[in-house]
Amino acid sequence: MSLVIAKVYYNTGEAEVAKSSLVAAGIPATIFHKNINQTAPFLSVAVGGMSLMVAEDDLEDAQGLLALSDDKPSRLETESEAFRRNMPRGIIGLLLSYLFAWMPWWSRSRKYKKNVKD
Numbered sequence: 001m002s003l004v005i006a007k008v009y010y011n012t013g014e015a016e017v018a019k020s021s022l023v024a025a026g027i028p029a030t031i032f033h034k035n036i037n038q039t040a041p042f043l044s045v046a047v048g049g050m051s052l053m054v055a056e057d058d059l060e061d062a063q064g065l066l067a068l069s070d071d072k073p074s075r076l077e078t079e080s081e082a083f084r085r086n087m088p089r090g091i092i093g094l095l096l097s098y099l100f101a102w103m104p105w106w107s108r109s110r111k112y113k114k115n116v117k118d
Contacts, residue, residue, distance in 0.1 A: 001055050003030070006062040008049040012037055015050045018066055025065055027058045 006022075006029070009015035015031050022029040032051040037044045044050075054062040 001057065003053040004056050004059050005051045006054045006059060007052045007066050009052060010037075010044045010049045012041075012050065015052060018052055018069065021069055022052075022054065022062055022065060025061075027054055027062050027065070029054050029062065 007018065009018065009031075012034065015034070019029045019031055030053050032053055033047050034050050036047050037050050052062075052066075
């Protein structure tokens, strides 16, 4: 029994969800090239993505199940959507950290100047 490619993914999350849905349906599956995509995601296209592999006998069932799951809207959030959603918090945090980081130095320098003048 040999392994064949059921589908190719370029996102680790999508590949894991697809593998989980196949395993839940009773179809053993594995993901090839997963580690290179986690270590260096920019090489995902060069490697050819992550291959979701199933047994040759289960290929038709797996592709049918994956086609059903592709029709549903995905709940996975892309990195750019997560970045846009969290960007206002990051900017506010950056501004607050910049303001409060200078306060101890500002108060020390003023105390030092008072001592020098006396």
